[in-house]
Amino acid sequence: MIESALVDHIHEELAKDTQLTQFNQKVHASGEAKWMVGEALQEEVPTPV
Template structure:
């Protein structure tokens, strides 16, 4: 069986509230991800997963699907990241 701590985080938040009402649908990117992707680009190192994660965060600032609330809940459970 493959387990994921991040999926466990999502499960914990959904167990508390299946609608994730405390989370809005916007996910702000952290400075670390922006820095890492910028450095990777300068060094020509592929970082597709981190880059796509950053793009998804940026896209959430205009899109409004429930999936953004799930992402917001996972980040909150992982590191206490509160959305604006």
């Protein structure tokens, strides 16, 4: 199973509030997306973002 920081953050928010009534629609950026795009560019792999 592949996990990401985003999935972890969503899980944490749901554990605190199952209806997400307090969720402010913002999630801390961990840099994973920036890293993925950089790797894709370096390896010349088409990557939709």
